[in-house]
Amino acid sequence: MNGGDLLALGPLIALGLTAVVVMLAAAFCRNHRLAVALTLAGLTAAGVALVCAWPLTPRQVTPLLLIDRPALFYTGLMLAAALVVTLLSHGYLEQQPIGRREEYYVLVLTTTLGAGVLAASAHFASFFLGLELLSVSLFALVAYPRTNPLCIEAGIKYLVLAGTSSAFLLFGVGLVYAALGTLDFARLAAAAAGGAAPGLLILAGVSLTLVGIGFKLSLVPFHLWAPDVYQGAPAPVAALVATVSKGAVFALLLRYVGQLPVSQHAALFTMFTVLAIASMFIGNWLALLQQNVKRLLAYSSIAHMGYLLVALLAGGRWAPAAVAVYLTAYFVTTLGAFGVVAVLSPRGRDADAPEDILGLAWRRPWLAGVFTLMLLSLAGIPLTAGFVGKFFVLAAGVNSNLWLLAAALAVNSAIGLFYYLRLIVLLFRQPAPAPAATPPLPRLAAAALGALTLALLWLGVYPAPFLQLIRMLMPD
Amino acid sequence: MGIQAHFAVDGLSLLLVLLTGFLGLMAxxxxxxxxxxxxxxxxxxxxxxxxxxxxxFLALDLFLFYFLWELMLIPMYFLIDLWGHERRHAAAIKFFIFTQLSGLLMLLSILGLYFAHGRSTGVYTFDYPQLLGTTLSPAAARWLLLGFAAAFLVKLPAVPFHTWLPDAHTEAPTAGSIILAGLLLKTGAYGLLRFAVPLFPGAAAQFAPAAMLLGVLGILYGAVLACAQTDFKRLVAYTSVSHLGFVLLGIFAGNLLAQQGAVLQMICHGLSTGALFLLVGALDERIHTRDLRRMGGLWAVVPRMGAVALFFALASLGLPGLGNFVAEFLVLLGAFQVSAVAGVVAATGLIAATVYALWMIQQSFHGTAREAWKLADLNAREMAALLAMAAALLWLGLYPQPALDAAAPALERLERPGDFEQKLTKVTKQPQAPGCCLIPSSFTSLPSCKILPLIAALPVPAAALSLAEKISSRCEGLTIWKSGKRERRGRFSFHDFVSSKLTLLCFDCGYAALNSFAAIPPGGAR
Known part of the structure; x- marks a missing residue:
C-alpha cells in the first residue's frame, strides 16, 4: 500500500478517525454540541478527502476495495445524507428524554463508514464487512432511546431479521466459493460470462446472496421488518435506514449485478423482474392502508426500491445514470420527509400520527410547504427532483424495451399518488379546534430542511449541472 | 439529452392562447x-x-410538453381541493389520478418515440418537428399512438374515461370549473390535433373509426345523462361530455371541414360552458344551492340573470346564429362525408341537447317559484363578463371566417396520407408534353410544402427539375440532411440536393424521406 492508495481511501479513513475522536471526546468531556461539531467537521473532512481522491480513480486498493467514480459518488451522497441526519438529530435528541447523546454520533459515523465500504467493495469479504458494520451500528441506533419500549422492539426485530439474512448471505457466498474458488466479483463475472450457463451451484449461491441484499433493500418478500423498524426507530434514524443503508446496498448491487450478465440470463432476470413488480405493487398497496406517517413512508420506500430495480434491470449505458439520479432524488426527498417528522416530534414520541400533521399548513406554513414538496417529489411530479429521477428510470426501461416493467411503474406511480395526496390533503385541512403545541424549530434542522428543499427544486428545475456530473459516472 | 425549450405559435395555437387569456380574465x-x-x-x-x-398550447418539444402537461395539474388540484364544494377531496384526488396515470402512459410513448427516432437516425431528440415522420413499424406506431391517445382521451374526455369530469367540475369553485371546462379539456383535443394524429398518421387513420364511435357515444351519452341531473352544475358538466364528443368526432373524421368544426367547437364550448358555470356560480353564491328542484320562477326575481342564462342555454343547444351551431354543423357535415351513419346518429344528439337546455331553463328560471327566493340581480362586473362572452359567441356565429382561416394551415397538414396520394394522382394524370413543364392549376391550392413529394412523382425528370426550380424559392421550412447531420435550413437551391445523395425532409408537413432525386443524373438539371 502506498501514498496513492491511502489518498484513495481518504474518505473512509477520515470517517473512521472521526468516529474514534468523537468517542474519545465523549469519554473525557460530555458535551452534545461538541459531539455534533466534531461529527460535522469529520464529515466535511471526509468530503474534502473525497474530492482529493477523485482524480485517482479508478484504483484497486487491496483486492477488497475498488475506488472508482461511482464508489466515490455514492460515498459522497452518503456523507451528505449523514450530514443532514446529524443536523436533524441535534434538535431531535435535545427534545427527547435521552440521557447520553454523544455516542449516537459515533454510531452515525460508523454507519456511514460501513456504507462507504459497501459502495467501494469489489470482493465478498469487504461486502460482508461493510454490511455488518452498517447493520450493527443501525441496531444500536434504532434502539438508542433505551427507555422507549417501541424503539427496543424495533431494534430487536431488526437484529433478528438482519442476522437471519446475513446467514443466508454467507451461505450464498459459501456456495459461490465452493463452485469457483474465488470471492472476487470480477472473477465471478468472468466465470459466469465464460461458460454457456452458470452451474446450479453458482445460481443458488447468487440467489442466496440476493436474499441478503433484498432484506437490506426491503424488497418484497423480504420487507416485513421495514414498517415496524421505521415506526419504532427515532425519525432521524429511520431516515438513515431509508437512505444510507439502502443507498449503499444499491450501489453495491449495481456493481455486483453489473458484473453478471443479468439480461442474458433468464433465471436471474425473471427473479429480479418478479422482485421489482412485487415490491412496486405490494409496497404501494400496503401503503394505501396505512394511517401512520412513518409506516406509510416505509411502504412507499419499498415501492421506490422496486422502481430502482427497473433501472438496474435495464442495464446498458443508461442504468448507472438512472440509478444515480433516482437515488439522489430519493435521498433528498426521504431525508426531507423524515426531517419534517423529526422537527415536529414532541417530547417522548414521534409526530407520526395523522393528527400531528392535520392542518399543519395553517399552523406552520413553511414546514407544511416543505413537506408538500417532499411528498410531491416522492410522487414524481414535475419541478421536483423525484420527477427527474422517475423520468430517467422510465427512459432506461423503455430504452431496453422493458415495457412490462415500465408500464408497472406508470400504474404504480398513479397508485402512489393517492396516498401522497391524502397526506397533502391532511396538511391543508382546516385546523383542528385545539392545535397541539409543536416544539420550536431547531436552527440546525431548519438549515438542513432549507438546504434539502433548495436541492429538490434545483434538481427539478435545472438539473443540467447535476447531469453533467452523472455523465462522468457512465461507462464510456 | 436533446431537450430544449422550443415554443412556437401557429393559427391553432394562437386561437387557443387567446381563449386562455380571455377565460383567465373571466375566471x-x-x-x-x-x-x-x-x-x-x-x-x-x-x-x-x-x-x-x-x-x-405553445410547446413544440415533447419533453417540455409533458412537463407543462403535468405542471398544470397540481395547481388545479389545489384549486379544487382547497376552495371547492362539499365533496371536493374525493373529486380532486380522482381528477389527479386519472390525469396522472394517463399522462404517464403518454410519457412512455414519448420515450418510445424518442428512442425509436434515435435508433433510426442517430439523433436523440424530443424536438417535435424532427420527430415528425419518424419511420416506425405499424405495430410500434399503434402502441405509441395508444399511449398518447390515453392521455388525450382522458383529458378530453371520451366516454369510458369521463368519470372524473362530472365530479371535478361539480366540486370545483366557479373559476376552477371555467378553467376545467373551458381550457383543460381543450388541451386534450389540442394534443390529438397537434401530436397524436401528425406523429402517427397511419395508425391514427386505423384508429379513426373507433375514435369516431367514441365521439358519437360521448355525444349521446353525455346529453342523455345531462337530462337526468338535478344539480345545475352537474348538468352543465355533462353537457361538456356531449360537446367534446363533437370535437372528437370532428378530429377523427379526418377532413378539413370536420376539423375546422372541431376547432371552432373547442372555442365556442369554452365560451358557452364557461358562461354557464359563471352563472351557476353567481346563483350559488346568492341562494347557496345548486339544486334545480328547489329553484323555479327566478326570472321574475332576477330578470337579467334569466335572460343571459337563456342566451347561453340556446348557444349550448346549437341555435343558428351562435358559434356552437357553426361548429356542430361543420363537424356533422364533415363526418357525414366519411360515415353517413356516424353523422346521422351524432345529429340526434342535438335533439337531446335541446331537451336538456330547455329543461334547465324551465326548471330554474321559468315556472312557478317553489321557494320564496330573494336575491340580487347580476351586478355590473358579472354582466360585463357575460356580455363579453356573449359577444364573442355571436361573432363566431355570424362571421366565423377569421377563426376558421387562422386554424386552416395547421389543419391542412393533418390530411391523411391517403387524401394526399389521391390529389397527387389527379395532378400527375394531367397531360404533359415531354420536356415541357406543366404546373397544374390545383397546385396553388396545395400548401407549398406538399410540392416536393409531387415532384418526385412526376414521370419526366426534366419536367420535375424545372418545376422544382420554380417552386424551391417558394418552399420554406425545408431542411437538408447530409449523412445524418443537419446542414441547412430554410431556402435552398435545388442543385444542392441534385448533385449529391441527400435526404430531404419537409418539416412543414411532416412528409419525409424524399431521396428519389438521387436517381436523377446531375446533368439533368440543365
Missing amino acids: VAASWTVIRARVGFYYFNLLLVLAGITGV
Whole structure:
C-alpha cells in the first residue's frame, strides 16, 4: 500500500478517525454540541478527502476495495445524507428524554463508514464487512432511546431479521466459493460470462446472496421488518435506514449485478423482474392502508426500491445514470420527509400520527410547504427532483424495451399518488379546534430542511449541472 | 439529452392562447367576491394553471410538453381541493389520478418515440418537428399512438374515461370549473390535433373509426345523462361530455371541414360552458344551492340573470346564429362525408341537447317559484363578463371566417396520407408534353410544402427539375440532411440536393424521406 492508495481511501479513513475522536471526546468531556461539531467537521473532512481522491480513480486498493467514480459518488451522497441526519438529530435528541447523546454520533459515523465500504467493495469479504458494520451500528441506533419500549422492539426485530439474512448471505457466498474458488466479483463475472450457463451451484449461491441484499433493500418478500423498524426507530434514524443503508446496498448491487450478465440470463432476470413488480405493487398497496406517517413512508420506500430495480434491470449505458439520479432524488426527498417528522416530534414520541400533521399548513406554513414538496417529489411530479429521477428510470426501461416493467411503474406511480395526496390533503385541512403545541424549530434542522428543499427544486428545475456530473459516472 | 425549450405559435395555437387569456380574465371575474380565504395562494394557483395551459398550447418539444402537461395539474388540484364544494377531496384526488396515470402512459410513448427516432437516425431528440415522420413499424406506431391517445382521451374526455369530469367540475369553485371546462379539456383535443394524429398518421387513420364511435357515444351519452341531473352544475358538466364528443368526432373524421368544426367547437364550448358555470356560480353564491328542484320562477326575481342564462342555454343547444351551431354543423357535415351513419346518429344528439337546455331553463328560471327566493340581480362586473362572452359567441356565429382561416394551415397538414396520394394522382394524370413543364392549376391550392413529394412523382425528370426550380424559392421550412447531420435550413437551391445523395425532409408537413432525386443524373438539371 502506498501514498496513492491511502489518498484513495481518504474518505473512509477520515470517517473512521472521526468516529474514534468523537468517542474519545465523549469519554473525557460530555458535551452534545461538541459531539455534533466534531461529527460535522469529520464529515466535511471526509468530503474534502473525497474530492482529493477523485482524480485517482479508478484504483484497486487491496483486492477488497475498488475506488472508482461511482464508489466515490455514492460515498459522497452518503456523507451528505449523514450530514443532514446529524443536523436533524441535534434538535431531535435535545427534545427527547435521552440521557447520553454523544455516542449516537459515533454510531452515525460508523454507519456511514460501513456504507462507504459497501459502495467501494469489489470482493465478498469487504461486502460482508461493510454490511455488518452498517447493520450493527443501525441496531444500536434504532434502539438508542433505551427507555422507549417501541424503539427496543424495533431494534430487536431488526437484529433478528438482519442476522437471519446475513446467514443466508454467507451461505450464498459459501456456495459461490465452493463452485469457483474465488470471492472476487470480477472473477465471478468472468466465470459466469465464460461458460454457456452458470452451474446450479453458482445460481443458488447468487440467489442466496440476493436474499441478503433484498432484506437490506426491503424488497418484497423480504420487507416485513421495514414498517415496524421505521415506526419504532427515532425519525432521524429511520431516515438513515431509508437512505444510507439502502443507498449503499444499491450501489453495491449495481456493481455486483453489473458484473453478471443479468439480461442474458433468464433465471436471474425473471427473479429480479418478479422482485421489482412485487415490491412496486405490494409496497404501494400496503401503503394505501396505512394511517401512520412513518409506516406509510416505509411502504412507499419499498415501492421506490422496486422502481430502482427497473433501472438496474435495464442495464446498458443508461442504468448507472438512472440509478444515480433516482437515488439522489430519493435521498433528498426521504431525508426531507423524515426531517419534517423529526422537527415536529414532541417530547417522548414521534409526530407520526395523522393528527400531528392535520392542518399543519395553517399552523406552520413553511414546514407544511416543505413537506408538500417532499411528498410531491416522492410522487414524481414535475419541478421536483423525484420527477427527474422517475423520468430517467422510465427512459432506461423503455430504452431496453422493458415495457412490462415500465408500464408497472406508470400504474404504480398513479397508485402512489393517492396516498401522497391524502397526506397533502391532511396538511391543508382546516385546523383542528385545539392545535397541539409543536416544539420550536431547531436552527440546525431548519438549515438542513432549507438546504434539502433548495436541492429538490434545483434538481427539478435545472438539473443540467447535476447531469453533467452523472455523465462522468457512465461507462464510456 | 436533446431537450430544449422550443415554443412556437401557429393559427391553432394562437386561437387557443387567446381563449386562455380571455377565460383567465373571466375566471378572475368569477372569483372576485367568492374567494375570501387564502386569497394570495388562490391567485397563485390560478395563474400557475393558466401558465401551464398556455405552455401546453405553445410547446413544440415533447419533453417540455409533458412537463407543462403535468405542471398544470397540481395547481388545479389545489384549486379544487382547497376552495371547492362539499365533496371536493374525493373529486380532486380522482381528477389527479386519472390525469396522472394517463399522462404517464403518454410519457412512455414519448420515450418510445424518442428512442425509436434515435435508433433510426442517430439523433436523440424530443424536438417535435424532427420527430415528425419518424419511420416506425405499424405495430410500434399503434402502441405509441395508444399511449398518447390515453392521455388525450382522458383529458378530453371520451366516454369510458369521463368519470372524473362530472365530479371535478361539480366540486370545483366557479373559476376552477371555467378553467376545467373551458381550457383543460381543450388541451386534450389540442394534443390529438397537434401530436397524436401528425406523429402517427397511419395508425391514427386505423384508429379513426373507433375514435369516431367514441365521439358519437360521448355525444349521446353525455346529453342523455345531462337530462337526468338535478344539480345545475352537474348538468352543465355533462353537457361538456356531449360537446367534446363533437370535437372528437370532428378530429377523427379526418377532413378539413370536420376539423375546422372541431376547432371552432373547442372555442365556442369554452365560451358557452364557461358562461354557464359563471352563472351557476353567481346563483350559488346568492341562494347557496345548486339544486334545480328547489329553484323555479327566478326570472321574475332576477330578470337579467334569466335572460343571459337563456342566451347561453340556446348557444349550448346549437341555435343558428351562435358559434356552437357553426361548429356542430361543420363537424356533422364533415363526418357525414366519411360515415353517413356516424353523422346521422351524432345529429340526434342535438335533439337531446335541446331537451336538456330547455329543461334547465324551465326548471330554474321559468315556472312557478317553489321557494320564496330573494336575491340580487347580476351586478355590473358579472354582466360585463357575460356580455363579453356573449359577444364573442355571436361573432363566431355570424362571421366565423377569421377563426376558421387562422386554424386552416395547421389543419391542412393533418390530411391523411391517403387524401394526399389521391390529389397527387389527379395532378400527375394531367397531360404533359415531354420536356415541357406543366404546373397544374390545383397546385396553388396545395400548401407549398406538399410540392416536393409531387415532384418526385412526376414521370419526366426534366419536367420535375424545372418545376422544382420554380417552386424551391417558394418552399420554406425545408431542411437538408447530409449523412445524418443537419446542414441547412430554410431556402435552398435545388442543385444542392441534385448533385449529391441527400435526404430531404419537409418539416412543414411532416412528409419525409424524399431521396428519389438521387436517381436523377446531375446533368439533368440543365
